[in-house]
Amino acid sequence: MSFDPEIYFDNYYRNVAWHNQEGDCMKFFQDCLHEAFKSGGITGKKLLDVGTGPIPNNVFCAAPWFEEITLSDFSKKNLDFLQKWRDGAVNHMGPVFEYIMRLDKSGSFKERQDEIRRKIKNIVFCDVTEPNPVASTSVDGVIFDAITSSNCLEAASNTLDGYANCVRNIASLLKPGGYLVLEGSLEMTFYRYGELKFQSNPINKDQLQDIIQNEGFEILSLQVLNYTPRPEETYYTDCKNEFAMVAKKLN
Numbered sequence: 001m002s003f004d005p006e007i008y009f010d011n012y013y014r015n016v017a018w019h020n021q022e023g024d025c026m027k028f029f030q031d032c033l034h035e036a037f038k039s040g041g042i043t044g045k046k047l048l049d050v051g052t053g054p055i056p057n058n059v060f061c062a063a064p065w066f067e068e069i070t071l072s073d074f075s076k077k078n079l080d081f082l083q084k085w086r087d088g089a090v091n092h093m094g095p096v097f098e099y100i101m102r103l104d105k106s107g108s109f110k111e112r113q114d115e116i117r118r119k120i121k122n123i124v125f126c127d128v129t130e131p132n133p134v135a136s137t138s139v140d141g142v143i144f145d146a147i148t149s150s151n152c153l154e155a156a157s158n159t160l161d162g163y164a165n166c167v168r169n170i171a172s173l174l175k176p177g178g179y180l181v182l183e184g185s186l187e188m189t190f191y192r193y194g195e196l197k198f199q200s201n202p203i204n205k206d207q208l209q210d211i212i213q214n215e216g217f218e219i220l221s222l223q224v225l226n227y228t229p230r231p232e233e234t235y236y237t238d239c240k241n242e243f244a245m246v247a248k249k250l251n
């Protein structure tokens with residue numbers, strides 16, 4: 001089913017008043033990203049975000065620590081939307097980004113947005129189900145110092161083997177000793193935005209840990225938010241828990 005960047009952006013990022021509130025999944029994701037990157041321990045030259053969607057939210061906290069950023073997605077519409085954002089034709093002001101900047105306490109939203117636009121060197125097609133997810137793009141053969149990804153692998157796979165396959169595929173783009181900062185939903189079978197409904201792989205915490213370790217990572221931190229969707233959200237998701245993980249590729 002085709003992804004609609006504008007509706008996704010509105011539903012999850014632009015017009016959602018509760019996203020900064022205690023217990024909300026978006027606040028949890030941003031708090032964990034801030035925590036992961038604030039010390040500068042996760043740093044390097046090249047950063048890849050996998051399954052970016054229409055929003056480069058994952059790289060807001062990471063950007064100061066990397067020289068070059070690559071965004072990637074399966075959907076051409078999302079890639080086009082990201083390109084428009086990089087070119088300044090779309091602006092991502094909204095409660096989520098105001099919140100991130102309040103957490104970071106360094107510089108203004110505009111300065112950070114300009115920094116990210118400057119550092120983005122590539123916006124490329126990516127298919128995490130394939131052994132080389134970025135084959136035939138400008139970053140084919142590039143090995144990254146760190147990879148971020150949120151809410152993508154459970155959207156891209158149906159089974160545990162499928163999820164493991166996705167982890168293996170993106171791990172092949174990461175240098176030994178490099179960091180994977182992975183966020184997503186647990187035990188969720190679907191999510192919706194607008195009228196569009198998408199399947200989701202209902203992986204649980206233990207299964208996730210097993211897969212990440214079996215695929216050659218050491219898990220440095222794994223935080224889980226027990227999440228009960230608000231009554232007005234149950235149409236949109238049956239998610240039970242959200243997770244945020246930092247893992248290090250062993251070799």
Ligand SMILES: C[S@@+](CC[C@H](N)C(=O)[O-])C[C@H]1O[C@@H](n2cnc3c(N)ncnc32)[C@H](O)[C@@H]1O
Nearest residue numbers: 051052053074075126127128150151152155156
């Ligand atoms: C729920 S959205 C998440 C977007 C964004 N990362 C976020 O957290 O808001 C899932 C994203 O995964 C992308 N996706 C789905 N299947 C994929 C695949 N096989 N390879 C790469 N990206 C994929 C979709 O196009 C979509 O942008």
